[in-house]
Amino acid sequence: MAESCRQHVEFDMLVKNRTQGIIPLAPISKSLWTCSVESSMEYCRIMYDIFPFKKLVNFIVSDSGAHVLNSWTQEDQNLQELMAALAAVGPPNPRADPECCSILHGLVAAVETLCKITEYQHEARTLLMENAERVGNRGRIICITNAKSDSHVRMLEDCVQETIHEHNKLAANSDHLMQIQKCELVLIHTYAVGEDSLVSDRPKKELSPVLTSEVHSVRAGRHLATKLNILVQQHFDLASTTITNIPMKEEQHANTSANYDVELLHHKDAHVDFLKSGDTHIGGSSREGSFKETITLKWCTPRTNNIELHYCTGAYRISPVDVNSRPSSCLTNFLLNGRSVLLEQPRKSGSKVISHMLSSHGGEIFLHVLSSSRSILEDPPSISEGCGGRVTDYRITDFGEFMRENRLTPFLDPRYKIDGSLEIPLERAKDQLEKHTRYWPMIISQTTIFNMQAVVPLASVIVKESLTEEDVLNCQKTIYNLVDMERKNDPLPISTVGTRGKGPKRDEQYRIMWNELETLVRAHINNSEKHQRVLECLMACRSKPPEEEERKKRGRKREDKEDKSEKAVKDYEQEKSWQDSERLKGILERGKEELAEAEIIKDSPDSPEPPNKKPLVDMDETPPVEKSKGPVSLLSLWSNRINTANSRKHQEFAGRLNSVNNRAELYQHLKEENGMETAENGKASRQ
């Protein structure tokens, strides 16, 4: 935590410096005070732009006493607060007795302030508890003053050293204060242009283990501003980038455009690639005539507005050096309006490399470092070549909808659970994903209900944590609607992939649909009593012969005891995809037996019914036509006829012809080849 503390003194007035030329009026000049305030505000502006948090400034003005203009709290850390406080203090009174004014008051106040604990330090100390002493307290005092001589400067240094010594003693016995571990004193002596400096420069020197000091002697006006600009870069590890070739419309001639340059400051890590590779392209010294270096990057006019993800290795806040100049504000406004600009790095070899990007996020502009070196992930295999890559009927659109429903949004105000504990929004998000995926078939051919528009009103609300009365009503309506569809014998979008012929019969289709719907609803019955009601409605409405219905119910209840619903659904998911693939490939090996075992307890629409439910097994194995109870409907008569007609048009599959009890043995040759026992595949033979 590098806090910095700055301090100001008024002394001289009326220095001829920059002049404001309005022809008939006498030029006016800035006072030393104005120059100092301007320059230090510029220091703060750059610092706040690049480090809006965690870098704090405390502003102190000293005359016959110290005026502390702000505190370490985050609310006080912005330009507006400082400007208002400075206006309240006002410029020094030229008639005041210079003898009562001293910078010493300010320096003492600065040391005191450095001992005060900041919010960040408090937070860190609270977090570490018994290790609280490991939280550091380092700071910097920047003192802008007009000193009388070198010995005056030494007197100021001694004063700071002594004060630190005293206050550290005080702080050692206090919970509210912290000892200063390191303090850097930067004394800036400023004097009127044209006068001789009475103070000489001195590089950084260690005065004590706690205190280092350096002295800068600078002429007022823009020299002081330039000095502070260099210091802010040194103090906060900043670097400079100049964007060149920015096309801008001329103010006077709107249809011509000229190219401009804009210099930006940012953390020097944004140049890390240049520093390491040594392939730097350092532009000439900046226009200010100072010795600092800037890296030149070329503007690339964005062609499209399409959004893509760039491989970005770092993003750093920027601050324009000359914030109000026309080129700067043109650039920043362009970015603040949501456009991004790619920046090209001129290389010695002349090749073009895009190395950076400027982009704004929420009103803050960042310099993004883009990776410009070779990728280690060249020519990777496509996802379509890997696991699951050959499957073509993923529910891509449905999952897209699922993703949109599971988008995140910030919850800035804390929320509390019923038990009073803090609720973490991200945990809520995970919880929702868990609920939404309890039953979620991945491919179209694995599901019936999610291919039916009619099911949507139920499927979209049943996953919710709690249902309203209206939701329940909608679910019930959905179920009634399905009953209606069944009565009318409407077709269902049952997938015929992996099944032979025309797929299951209509009433079998409905049985599959109802089973699947039940699985979905059952996965959520523990959410609330209202979910339970939806299930009750569903069970009551399922169109099944009464005795079968009863049997099913009893069977299911037993199953529910055997495995808890959530776990079951999950297992079921895996099992289902497993068995689907089985069906697709018709693999027949010893695993089949284990599978059959696993399936016994599962409620799967198209898995064989458990053997312990004898009557059902029988039913499954009998041809569907005979299965239908009651008088034969007109539809089934007609479809039988069509089936027979159709079957004449094609050669019957060998498997069906050779089937025993409507079951065909697949891969019989395997048995011969490797002598393995081939198990029967129930599904492959089912109609």
Place this chain on the structure above:
Amino acid sequence: MDDYDKTCLESALVGVCNIVQQEWGGAIPCQVVLVTDGCLGIGRGSLRHSLATHNQRSESNRFPLPFPFPSKLYIMCMANLEELQSTDSLDCLERLIDLNNGEGQIFTIDGPLCLKNVQSMFGKLIDLAYTPFHAILKCGHLTADVQVFPRPEPFVVDEEIDPIPKVINTDLEIVGFIDIADISSPPVLSRHLVLPIALNKEGDEVGTGITDDNEDENSANQIAGKIPNFCVLLHGSLKVEGMVAIVQLGPEWHGMLYSQADSKKKSNLMMSLFEPGPEPLPWLGKMAQLGPISDAKENPYGEDDNKSPFPLQPKNKRSYAQNVTVWIKPSGLQTDVQKILRNARKLPEKTQTFYKELNRLRKAALAFGFLDLLKGVADMLERECTLLPDTAHPDAAFQLTHAAQQLKLASTGTSEYAGYEHNITPLHTDFSGSSAERM
């Protein structure tokens, strides 16, 4: 790299250093494998000489270690430990690892020098440095076994207190989704391919029976290709929707999954790691504070999906977004004064802008203690008043005189008139209501 006829490890390392940087830049982790017989060379250029002169280097002939990129230096010695220990070779090689900030390891031969033992030594290196990273990608109950490539490196959090390397979880849990436009090219530590894999674990029969049956690998792959995999579904939807999935990698550590197109035909599921911490991206806010949209009172994305809760706006605007006043360069001051003058000449149409600019200048001048400027601008406005053409609206003169008077009062610095929050308001005249009548 030139060939040399004598052992000179330093130039080899320099060569490696240059090649890696030219090819891969300074950010990609590299494993440098140095195979040596354990001899260090003789005289100038020998490792002993290099190390002895290590402290006398200038910037131009810097010792190549530590490598200027994240690295591990593995030294494979074609000699056994006893041989190396008999001289100071091992110490010198260990110094190399130390110089590389301790990143790396020395391997030696167990037993006599023979093909089998060398193979076993390299086997150890492979186990250490090249084992694939297997993980389970989860989205609620939807899961997939995946390999993450390259292996995610442990990240050392650069804190003042106890730097502990963080390692990512083997359960990669998706916590939610965000539009690409909202996440907008975030800075990442590294990026990795996420490849779905078919595991031959206990109880999972996929593939096992096939290898027994001497089926070739190709058909095993084909079978795996036909089993629906969550990665493929996720990838497809992320691509179509232009979204990323936010994935939790560990406590206070997140990343994102997205579709990355290599070419028109090829694309892949990729994962990028954010920097660990509670708030890796300022424009998303704290990760823990991100919750499901269903918890919000109204959908923050709008009914027609036409808005977004992102990016978060910081409390304070940055200087370039708030029209700050900077007069360090004379041009800055001149522009501001000219703006006032321009508007003064278009009074009374520009009354509002005129006073807005005037107040901005007033505030800045007060804060900077630049009271002379207020006087100067007041004089200028009075002069402007005398220069008004006959055709000017009578209101213009009134407003200019009023403004000049107010500035003069402010320039006295007395608290009554020089309050920072005080604003000069337009003078209410009989003309103000009907100012647009005359040109």
